[in-house]
Each structure stands twice: as structure tokens, then as C-alpha cells.
Amino acid sequence: MIELFPHGFEEHDDTYGVELAAYTDASGEERLWHAFGAVQAQDVEDGWEDRWRRFHRPARIGRLWVGPPWEEPDADAIAVVIDPGRAFGTGTHPTTRLCLELLDSLAPTSLLDVGCGSGVLSIAAAKLGFAPVTAIDVERQAIEATERNGAANDVEIATVLADALDGTLPAADTTMANITLEAVETLGSRLQSSCAVTSGYLASDAPTLPGYRAEKRRERDGWAADLHIRTDSSRA
DSSP states (O other), rough: OTTTOOOOEEEEEEEEEEEOOOOOOHHHHHHHHHHHHHHOOOOOOGGGGGGGGGGGGOEEEEEEEEEEEEEEOOOOOEEOOOOOOOTTTOOOSSHHHHHHHHHHOOOOEEEEEOOOSHHHHHHHHHHHTOOSSSEEEEEEEHHHHHHHHHHHHTTTOOOSSSSTTOOOOOOSEEEESOOOOHHHHHTTTTTTSSEEEEEETTTTTOOTTTEEEEEEEEEEEEEEEEEEEOGGGOOO
8 A cells, every 4th residue: 555655545443454545546446456456436525635634733832832834823822833744743742742841841052853853843942942953863854844844934943864873963952852762761871961851752661861860750641751950060
């Protein structure tokens, strides 16, 4: 299905297993027949191409409003507008929300966003007064999304295409890393920042960062985010 419909298809659980559905035309239906030997086709109502937008809803996180460009931001909020595109959501996953809550509690400094994805954390940081903001990711698609979303939000973000777990990290007083537990702990031994906000793991996990103490934790829907404060002055 990925080869036949690289732009996307739907997956539905039903009584008999998993149903895969693609919106296509007669030629696409023929390709399905050749690939699987049997398909079920039915007409869909007008406007099907925009139905995916229903899954991307805005969220209010403290002073921040995060949502897609077709939604109207709250008048009293700092708007972070993220186009979900084909690879990323709008930044409303629990780990992202938790990171934004912790970010909003910090005094603005220079900031490094490790594993920037859509750029939502970098953009929010820039709008909250953090500067300079640097976003790093190993995936070119993420860098392009961050640059595109940053321009749409009229904020300045320096982007770096590199593996943050292998090589020299850009200097910053604050580091944010919404990645995996293993990656957070690998990154932790290399951090030079005064504080770090980490997430991407379950509430049952407790990452250890050498030279840092766990200062604050937020949890939501089984996920967690932590604020770490550096205690080892020799790492500065």
C-alpha cells in the first residue's frame, strides 16, 4: 500500500482484522486488483479530500495556541500555526504539550531543539522570546518542515541537518529534546546547557542525565516530560 499510495491511505480495525482504504480512481483500483487479487470499491461523497483535517485540532497550552492554519487562534493567545503536512502532526501530542508547558515556565535564553520534527517547539520558543533558537534533526524532511513552518510564523530559527547523538552540539543555555528515552539518556552525557526539557517517554520512565538534577515533572495521558537543572559547574 505504501508503494501504491505513497501520499497516504487509511487503516481501520474491524471484526476480521485490519482494513486498508485508499481514495483513488479507476486506474488506482486496477493497481489494487493486480497487487491483492480482490478489492472492494465504493463511491465517496464530495469533499473527501479535506476530511483528514478533522483529525488536526488546535490546543491551548498556557499562553500558547497551537493549531493548523485553517483554524482561528484565540485572540488572547500567542499563536503557533503548524501545517501538519504529510509527515507531522500539529504539535498537540501529549509529549509536545508537556514540553510547551515547561517551556512556558522558563525565562527566555538561547535554545537548542533536538529532534525538531515540525518545528513546533522551536517556533513556540522563539515566540516566547527565546533567542537565538537552533533546531537540529537527522531527517531532511524535518528540517524542511521546520524552516517552512518557521517562515509561516515569521520567526527566525537556525536549522542544522545532523545527528545530535553523534558530533558537537550547537551551544545553548536551554536544550529541549522530545525524542526517545534511550536518545535522551545518550544525549544527556553530552549536554552543556544550564537546563534541559526532555520528553518522548512514558510516565513510568525516569531518564538520568549526568551532572543534572530532576527539578520538575509534568505528566499527561501516561506520558511524561522533565525539567533538568545542571548541578555540575564543570560542564558549563
